[in-house]
Amino acid sequence: MTGNRLRRLFSAIQVALILVATFVMLVPIAWIFLAAFKTHVDVYQLKLFFRPTLENFGTVFDAPFLLGAKLFNSTIVALVTVMLAIPIATMAAYSFSRFHLRGETAMLVTILATQFVPAVIIVLPFFVMFRDIGLLDTRVGLIVVNLAIVMPFAIWMIKGFIDGIPLDTEEAAMVDGSSRVQMIRNIVLPMAAPGILTAGIFCFIIAWNEFLFALILTNKNAVTLPIGLALFKAEEGDLWNLLSAAGIIIMLPMFILALLIRKYFVQGMTMGAVR
Amino acid sequence: MAEVILRNLTKRWGDVVGVDDQSLHIRDREFLVLLGPSGCGKTTTMRMIAGLEEPTSGEVWIGDRMVNQDLPKDRDVAMVFQNYGLYPHMSIFDNIAYPLRVRHVTKDEIRPRVEDAARKVELVEFLDRRPRALSGGQRQRVALARAIVRTPKVFLMDEPLSNLDAKLRVLMRAELKHLSHELMTTTVYVTHDQVEAMTLADRVAVMKDGIIQQLGTPDDIYNDPANMFVAGFIGSPAMNLIKGSIKDGDFVTAGGRRLTPTGGKENHSVVLGVRADDIRISDPGEGRLDVTIYAFENTGDSTFLTVQWGTQRIIARGGRHLRKEQGDVVSITMDPDHLYLFDPGSGSRIRN
Amino acid sequence: MGRAWVRPPRVRDNILKYLLVAPAVVVVAVTAIWPLIEAARLSFTVGRLNRPGSLEQYLGWENYVWAVMEEPAFWNSVWVTAAYTFLTVALTTILALALALLLAPGGRLRSGVQTLLILPFAMSPALIGVSFRFMFNPEFGLFDAFFGALIPPLANVSWLADPILAFAVCIMADVWGWIPFLTLVLIGGLISVPRETLEAAQIDGANGWRVFRDVTLPQLAPVLAVVVILKSIFSLKTFDQIFMLTNGGPGTATQTLSHYIYFNGMKYGQIGFAASVAWLMVIPMIFLTYAYAKLVFRKDQAQ
Secondary structure (H helix, E strand, O other): OOOHHHHHHHHHHHHHHHHOOOHHHHHHHHHHHHHHHOEEEEEEHHOOOOOOOOHHHHHHOOOOHHHHHHHHHHHHHHHHHHHHHHHHHHHHHHHHOOOOOOOHHHHHHHHHHHHOOHHHHHHHHHHHHHHHHHHOHHHHHHHHHHHHHHHHHHHHHHHHHHHHOOOHHHHHHHOOOOHHHHHHHHHHHHHHHHHHHHHHHHHHHHHHHHHHHHHOOOOOOOOOOHHHHHHHOOEEOOHHHHHHHHHHHHHHHHHHHHHOOOOHHHHHOOOOOOO | OOEEEEEEEEEEEEEEEEEEEEEEEEEEEEOEEEEEEOOOOOHHHHHHOOOOOOOOOOEEEEEOOOOOOOOOHHHHHHHHEOOOOOOOOOOHHHHHHHHHHHHOOHHHHHHHHHHHHHHHOHHHHOOOOOOOHOOOOHHHHHHHHHHHOOOOEEEEEEOOOOOOOHHHHHHHHHHHHHHHHHHHHHEEEEEHHHHHHHHHOOOOOOEEEEEEEEEEEEHHHOOOOEHHHHHHHOEEEEEEEEEEEEEEOOEEEOOEEEEEEEEOOEEEEEEEHHHHHHHEEOOOOOEEEEEEEOOOOOOOOEEEEEEEEEEEEEEEOOOOOOOOOOEEEEEEEEEEEHHEEEEOOOOOEEOO | OOOOOOOOOOHHHHHHHHHHHHHHHHHHHHHHHHHHHHHHOOOOEEEOOEEEOOOOOEEEOHHHHHHHHHOOHHHHHHHHHHHHHHHHHHHHHHHHHHHHHHOOOOOHHHHHHHOOOHHHOOOOOHHHHHHHHHHHHOOOOHHHHHHHHHHHHOOOHHHHHHHHHHHHHHHHHHHHHHHHHHHHHHHHHOOOOOHHHHHHHHOOOOOHHHHHHHHHHHHHHHHHHHHHHHHHHHHHHHOOOHHHHOOOOOOOOOOHHHHHHHHHHOOEEHHHHHHHHHHHHHHHHHHHHHHHHHHHHHHHHOO
């Protein structure tokens, strides 16, 4: 009996700890959500109950903030980055997964390693080059640099998915009469499609949240959403209600995308070191 | 329809030898089984015929064409894979139709042919489903249907029954046998299961370490094994192999017991092979040698006695109604007409 | 009906496989390898953004010598980064392991929380920085109010104006942002520990702690190694949160290496010097990457 009661107490403590952890995890997010609906008066108080307003979401799109342009930039940059990276990565991933290439390990390690190069070292030469060829403050420039952080993830993630496709199926297709290219088109791509889509979403999130490149390489025309956050600093301090509204615009779409691919998030981030 | 000829076929990966300079002539319409333990090179041999593996040296001929340089798709072979290799994103119909589609068979022709193939393997009502909605046995049939939907020169089957449970395997084995009689297409079949080999094959090639140990009819390899490996591999339970010598025409065990007359030359070191079926069991004193029962097993339709003398143990089959206890003493006598002698060094058969 | 090939098909596959990787190799070479090499070149030049020609004016090792010998600010950022890395790695790993142990058993509550764990991780680090600045505002910050109520001396402290407290806030923001991801990785590791080994240990008479120490932890070790290395790499690179949260301040109390490089390169225009510091920063990365690659490939080979 006492053993049973002890066990119940123990599991109650566990549940309590889980709830506390969840609370701590969600509070900063929840607070931003609340602040976004507060007026510029309410936001400077620790109010939990207030008259909500949608005004902030209008203000951030007006002059002088013009968040719409940043939203457009972020969308274009992330989308084009992914649309370039994913086909290229898929081709490479298939080859790495299915063939023995000369220098394969060296290539894979290099690709893995580039992921760990500090972004700040990548951006310095690009800044100099873009200044010389007029790509500073352009979406094109930002897309090129974003490829650097997205490609390794995409290659490793998609390779992981293709590794999981049984070789039998491909060989069956070859014996059934497909050429290598037909087989990739008819068999491999449809089977890997969910994985490729997952990798695409993952890379989209990374490109969308990217900060340092955009900070250094843009200043007006190509500014993205995370950099746009810096706009909401007025003489009298931060405009928290507007910052929060902008924050929601940045994070809400990513929350939805992340939930779509939550099963693969870990795999993607660890490049297959943990499955 | 075609014959398949392998000429001095070798496959090596670095220092590892998969198939070692083997030649094999598979006749037109023949059902040939490649049999052996895992890693013996049987699957590699088949994959080289399919074109999925490139030979290190040697030639593969299908019909009158040397196909070494041909891609799998141009060899006109059909293959059934161990894990079936079905296309999970396609319906059963599309799975079966795929070999026709990539060969640009017209739509009007595809439907009747797919339905015909599906009928042969009794799958007609499942054509709209996806592979994952089918049971293991049904998936197996889809793989078969996909192979027979066109009329390839050669069927290749890579352990097609090994993923099925024991009961289903027996059923599918019979269906395969029936189908192969109906189709009369040259078939190469890889398995490690000797019962499949014995029941399905016109001829069996027993392989070990990349070398074909014996090529012959099921009768040949069972009753006339070429060497100790084949003798020990074929048959269940495995053939008893007893070390000893030949003195005055008798086999004498290492412990000095005169076991059975064998004839043959004096030889201080031989291995005697005898199947459990060829050992007669009688009451103590009535047979050739009195032995103790180490274990008594009743399978229902017969009994197996593992008997021991000294450190030597052998297994004998007893009658269905024989009942003994562990520790009982019985007498054994070997049938002198069905004994095999092998050289313990090379393993090769010693024929008198 | 065999078609005659111009080239043997195997050769075609052999060409195809390199054609397939070629674009990726080019992209990685241009976007990641070239900047590394170019940064190395720049690190040996005078490299002033506002002085034309200085990007080709070579100095030898002078930038490196200057950083190491003459720049207390460089060493300050080294120590800040080292302390930051050590503390965030240790705290995140320990807390994440505890949370993973709590959540691994599954069930409705636990898997619901696991799903929520994705959210902070999908949040832009810059936004995390902003939100923590908000939470620790001395007048209306929620965490400020919470800590103030809990520890009275901290009531109405200006968190981000105090070197130690600002550093602490940076650590908290980082740990908050990374615990979810590490927890998810560790849950994956915990789930893959075979049940039978745990059950065997229980039947052998081990109590909960002994089962954890003798059976779970050793089998979790490879995943823990992945987590620690990965987190170390990301901690060393930290920039976004710091920039938004304290911008390195007060003074240089929270100036990490990335921030120091950014400041020297972009604000002061000393791109040659910044590049040399960036390359110094690559050194620990090489060791960590090597260790990580070994783990990844051991996993690859095991399959």
